[in-house]
Amino acid sequence: MAMLGKRRPSRPASNKSGLARQESAKQTPNAETAREQALTIERLAHDGRGVGHLPSGKAVFVDQALPGEHVEIATHVTRKRFDEAHIRERLSTAAERVTPPCPHFGHCGGCDLQHMSVPAQREHKREVVRDLLAQGLTWQGDIGTLKSDTDAYRRRARLGVNVDREGHVLMGFRAQRSHRLVDIASCCVLVPELQALITPLRDLLGTLQSPRDVGHIELLSTSDTQVVVVRQLKDQPKDVERWKAFAQEQGVALGMRSGRDSIDRDSLNRDNPERAKSQADAPELHWVGAPPMLNDTLALSGFEPLTLAFSPGDFLQVNAAVNQQMVAQVMQWLAPQKGQQLLDLYSGIGNFSLPMAAAGAKVQAVEGNPAMVAQLAANAHHHDLPVMAQQANLNSRKSVDALLKETPTEAVILDPPRGGAESVCQALATISTKTHPRPRIAYISCDPSTLARDAAYLVHGGYRIAHVFMADMFVHTAHMETLMLLEPPA
Numbered sequence: 001m002a003m004l005g006k007r008r009p010s011r012p013a014s015n016k017s018g019l020a021r022q023e024s025a026k027q028t029p030n031a032e033t034a035r036e037q038a039l040t041i042e043r044l045a046h047d048g049r050g051v052g053h054l055p056s057g058k059a060v061f062v063d064q065a066l067p068g069e070h071v072e073i074a075t076h077v078t079r080k081r082f083d084e085a086h087i088r089e090r091l092s093t094a095a096e097r098v099t100p101p102c103p104h105f106g107h108c109g110g111c112d113l114q115h116m117s118v119p120a121q122r123e124h125k126r127e128v129v130r131d132l133l134a135q136g137l138t139w140q141g142d143i144g145t146l147k148s149d150t151d152a153y154r155r156r157a158r159l160g161v162n163v164d165r166e167g168h169v170l171m172g173f174r175a176q177r178s179h180r181l182v183d184i185a186s187c188c189v190l191v192p193e194l195q196a197l198i199t200p201l202r203d204l205l206g207t208l209q210s211p212r213d214v215g216h217i218e219l220l221s222t223s224d225t226q227v228v229v230v231r232q233l234k235d236q237p238k239d240v241e242r243w244k245a246f247a248q249e250q251g252v253a254l255g256m257r258s259g260r261d262s263i264d265r266d267s268l269n270r271d272n273p274e275r276a277k278s279q280a281d282a283p284e285l286h287w288v289g290a291p292p293m294l295n296d297t298l299a300l301s302g303f304e305p306l307t308l309a310f311s312p313g314d315f316l317q318v319n320a321a322v323n324q325q326m327v328a329q330v331m332q333w334l335a336p337q338k339g340q341q342l343l344d345l346y347s348g349i350g351n352f353s354l355p356m357a358a359a360g361a362k363v364q365a366v367e368g369n370p371a372m373v374a375q376l377a378a379n380a381h382h383h384d385l386p387v388m389a390q391q392a393n394l395n396s397r398k399s400v401d402a403l404l405k406e407t408p409t410e411a412v413i414l415d416p417p418r419g420g421a422e423s424v425c426q427a428l429a430t431i432s433t434k435t436h437p438r439p440r441i442a443y444i445s446c447d448p449s450t451l452a453r454d455a456a457y458l459v460h461g462g463y464r465i466a467h468v469f470m471a472d473m474f475v476h477t478a479h480m481e482t483l484m485l486l487e488p489p490a
């Protein structure tokens with residue numbers, strides 16, 4: 001998931017993003033006077049920047065420029081094959097352009113697309129998926145859309161905290177393509193309950209004895225609890241008292257992580273989920289006051305609501321309404337039956353496993369993070385559902401082969417991190433069909449370029465892409481979820 005702190009979508013394999021190859025780049029500080037040019041924007045790159053061409057034929061990626069617009073640009077980075085630029089003056093305006101709802105847009109790296117209408121953002125995201133699937137797979141079917149009504153969707157966020165040279169306390173997200181922290185006074189994509197905490201948090205930071213010792217602040221919202229977790233780099237007892245008073249005043253649950261090492265949750269997105277175990281010595285979360293009960297609720301039509309308990313360190317889909325639609329869509333595709341054997345890979349705390357089991361399927365859930373495996377098992381037990389939770393590294397072909405051999409399954413759910421599910425798809429593409437038919441596959445992806453790569457293994461192995469949806473989980477950013485149903489060869 002993408003988090004607000006993550007500013008750029010992944011770099012797709014094609015050079016349509018303009019970011020695929022790390023060419024030597026020359027910053028051109030005086031470029032604004034030296035390299036002014038006017039050009040027409042022809043299309044959007046995958047990361048949402050406008051693409052035009054100089055008279056020489058060289059491509060230019062222009063921040064916040066829209067197709068059809070005629071713009072005078074100032075180049076800020078020159079590369080061998082393309083330049084990067086921003087708009088110096090807009091000479092014509094596209095119909096899709098809107099006034100960005102956030103005053104920090106353009107500085108803060110949390111959002112990339114606020115200058116486009118939301119329908120235009122969605123069309124762009126569908127186009128990115130279409131483009132990636134057309135490249136290696138020559139797939140050109142329709143792409144459906146899952147979306148929510150509100151733009152204030154983020155139920156969790158991590159705010160960086162910094163003190164600048166003049167002693168000003170900054171709180172916010174990183175700037176685009178930079179580690180610089182942008183101080184924010186508001187954030188319109190947070191759910192209202194979290195938006196309401198921004199001003200009180202800024203006020204509080206201004207009163208702390210040592211704001212330098214605050215690393216970052218995590219915010220988390222459930223339907224009945226708001227949580228603030230403070231990363232305290234060095235103990236400051238007087239400041240802890242101020243945080244306690246803040247928590248009481250705001251009616252939020254307060255957690256503290258003290259010490260220098262931070263939990264590197266992203267390590268799971270690399271190769272070794274076992275690393276999660278070695279993170280046990282990272283600063284532990286201590287609740288100040290009674291630990292809150294954190295629950296996510298899935299209310300799917302035709303089913304009793306399912307509550308999934310979780311801890312602040314667990315993976316949680318960031319947009320509750322779109323998540324609910326994704327789960328419903330996967331349920332509709334796989335139509336779980338009583339007794340049907342189903343494999344939920346990259347299962348987290350059971351977002352897909354529990355509804356599938358509630359519909360009667362026998363679910364085997366596989367997750368890399370041991371804490372989440374335990375949480376999933378507890379969630380299934382709480383609802384008395386037949387889910388077997390197991391820990392495994394799904395990047396290891398050996399583990400995946402063993403798993404598929406042991407577990408004949410009729411359907412597989414794949415919901416990997418951004419790196420995708422290459423080992424799993426390579427294994428599923430070549431799975432033996434002697435003893436049982438190949439499973440149907442519902443793939444939920446947060447990076448369409450790795451989805452396209454993985455789907456190619458399956459298609460070359462005989463699978464057929466039956467349906468594709470773009471789920472607009474991260475409105476105003478270039479990120480998206482993509483859902484794909486793959487049918488096995490007859």
Ligand SMILES: C[S@@+](CC[C@H](N)C(=O)[O-])C[C@H]1O[C@@H](n2cnc3c(N)ncnc32)[C@H](O)[C@@H]1O
Nearest residue numbers: 268315346347348351367368393394395415417
């Ligand atoms: C995008 S999340 C999806 C979680 C869950 N399906 C959901 O909808 O909430 C990806 C999950 O994959 C897990 N994961 C990451 N790398 C893994 C690996 N190599 N092996 C197994 N699980 C991994 C993460 O811990 C995380 O829970």
